[in-house]
């Protein structure tokens with residue numbers, strides 16, 4: 001068995017069930033460790049702490065178990081079945097109104113390094129660790145066991161999520177079945193999802209509940225959806241009776257997808273703009289009742305945190321300056337490095353800079369198929385505020 005033995009005292013976070021071992025915590029190793037191999041992790045006092053996937057990187061081991069369970073087919077079957085049953089328990093799996101959801105959210109499902117999204121029978125598999133990618137066939141077998149003939153295809157889209165050299169040696173490809181696109185429904189709203197050409201796994205499933213909340217504020221109203229991607233918020237607004245919807249994204253492909261989804265739902269009163277949101281906000285009067293700002297992660301790493309904060313502050317100040325009295329702002333951050341309190345403080349600074357008085361109507365979050373593992377606070381990333389512009 002391959003072993004990693006920690007330095008003295010470095011077992012503490014693992015005893016609290018945080019599933020990462022950083023490279024600096026390793027005292028010694030036994031056997032020849034290669035990227036993606038399964039190792040047992042021991043404390044300095046030779047106590048077994050668990051097993052996980054090794055990788056030559058700053059996160060050196062991602063723990064799959066905190067005991068002596070073997071990582072075999074039975075292990076994969078059980079974890080995938082558990083993930084499915086959890087979504088069933090949350091009312092997402094086998095739901096007539098919603099047939100797309102995140103099936104596995106990494107560390108929060110006891111499967112660090114693995115993301116899998118379910119789109120009406122097609123699963124998009126994204127390995128964020130080499131160990132997960134090397135185990136893709138065992139994971140596929142587990143998926144077949146859990147879903148049986150409800151599983152149409154499994155698409156491995158790990159090329160973008162794995163590190164350099166390894167990624168160069170692989171291709172995105174179907175592990176089972178085929179088909180690039182399908183139609184899905186989310187709370188009864190219809191969308192095309194293309195997992196082979198789309199961003200991430202093809203759709204931003206994490207905004208499902210926040211899109212639903214939007215519907216209670218838009219009937220007969222004018223809505224601006226900035227950073228719209230495939231038009232998630234726009235379609236919900238249209239189906240909920242918004243009078244006018246403007247969608248903006250700098251990607252021409254995203255605007256094409258938005259238009260396609262708007263037609264799929266037979267929505268009128270929509271106009272799309274392929275533009276930079278900052279330019280759009282600067283150049284127009286913001287005569288909207290509801291504005292949505294859902295920008296991309298302004299920072300992916302801790303060292304870009306300051307830049308991200310400035311980005312959120314400028315963006316929100318720009319919108320708040322021009323929004324009318326009595327209008328509502330849905331504003332988000334999907335950057336894990338900017339935590340909830342920092343995001344709130346940043347939006348507060350934006351309101352001060354804009355000279356506006358605002359009230360918080362809702363604090364928003366990621367949905368239950370992206371649960372936060374309290375032992376792994378890094379799994380919390382999506383934050384949002386719904387603000388009422390008083391004056």
Ligand code: SAH
Pocket residue numbers: 203204207227228229230231232233248249250251254275276277278294295296
């Ligand atoms: N709200 C979307 C997800 C947004 S993802 C949903 O519910 O599905 C972020 C989007 O911002 C991407 O589509 C990206 O193309 C777009 N984007 C990034 N920078 C931009 C900019 N400066 N101006 C306009 N769009 C931008």
